[in-house]
Amino acid sequence: MSGLQRRRVEPEILDELSPADPRAVASRRDLGRLNALMLHRGILVNLMRRHLTLPPRRILEIGAGDGRFMLAAARRLAKQWPDVDLVLLDRQPLVRPETLQAFQRLGWRVQIVTADVFDWTEAAGAPRFDAVTANLFLHHFREPALARLLRALAALSPTILATEPLRAPFPLFASRMLWAIGANDVTRNDAPASVRAGFSGRDISALWPHEEGWRLEEGRRGLFTQGFAARRIAR
Numbered sequence: 001m002s003g004l005q006r007r008r009v010e011p012e013i014l015d016e017l018s019p020a021d022p023r024a025v026a027s028r029r030d031l032g033r034l035n036a037l038m039l040h041r042g043i044l045v046n047l048m049r050r051h052l053t054l055p056p057r058r059i060l061e062i063g064a065g066d067g068r069f070m071l072a073a074a075r076r077l078a079k080q081w082p083d084v085d086l087v088l089l090d091r092q093p094l095v096r097p098e099t100l101q102a103f104q105r106l107g108w109r110v111q112i113v114t115a116d117v118f119d120w121t122e123a124a125g126a127p128r129f130d131a132v133t134a135n136l137f138l139h140h141f142r143e144p145a146l147a148r149l150l151r152a153l154a155a156l157s158p159t160i161l162a163t164e165p166l167r168a169p170f171p172l173f174a175s176r177m178l179w180a181i182g183a184n185d186v187t188r189n190d191a192p193a194s195v196r197a198g199f200s201g202r203d204i205s206a207l208w209p210h211e212e213g214w215r216l217e218e219g220r221r222g223l224f225t226q227g228f229a230a231r232r233i234a235r
């Protein structure tokens with residue numbers, strides 16, 4: 001028994017630290033390297049290209065962190081999608097001026113929202129989006145909260161895309177080896193916790209709030225990733 005049969009959601013240290021804490025700053029830097037190693041940027045870009053058949057005008061990223069993950073995606077997409085209003089939402093966003101300038105150079109207009117994802121997405125009058133994306137975010141929530149979040153997202157957008165930790169033995173093994181790339185104590189704690197809280201099979205789809213009118217796609221992408229896409233096919 002690997003202990004991975006069921007999800008186990010535990011608090012992650014990064015979520016408890018203040019954004020300016022040097023340990024948090026170092027762990028966000030580690031996250032950038034891990035996103036690159038896990039090929040998450042390419043995986044999300046592929047999901048976006050496949051599921052957004054028309055150029056999107058408005059995109060929301062939830063749990064956007066320092067915004068650099070979406071910036072890497074934007075660099076690959078901006079040629080075909082030059083006119084995008086992007087909202088980066090995080091409880092503790094830490095988007096640096098140079099990241100905002102880089103988005104600006106691509107022609108993407110960015111709004112940063114500091115809010116809890118539930119408060120903001122469930123507020124009456126929350127704006128609508130062509131797509132909502134999440135990277136390493138949905139796994140923070142236990143099933144009832146995640147079902148509630150998916151319901152709120154489905155009301156905001158016809159396309160929801162996510163790249164999350166794959167809950168499987170190899171990702172767990174790799175997450176325990178992060179000392180080898182110099183990851184700090186926060187990342188070395190949070191990475192295995194994220195894998196244990198991650199997804200396999202059709203875990204996310206099982207919580208999807210609608211039985212009809214949506215096409216769901218979920219499964220393993222690469223070695224470390226669970227990809228999820230929900231697309232509305234009827235009104």
Ligand SMILES: C[S@@+](CC[C@H](N)C(=O)[O-])C[C@H]1O[C@@H](n2cnc3c(N)ncnc32)[C@H](O)[C@@H]1O
Pocket residue numbers: 015031032035062063064065066069089090091092093115116117118134135136137140
């Ligand atoms: C593991 S980090 C991922 C950041 C970014 N997506 C990336 O790949 O670099 C998770 C992010 O979710 C944010 N977060 C956690 N719970 C949240 C909540 N309830 N509402 C909004 N943001 C939240 C944290 O502040 C953190 O920036």
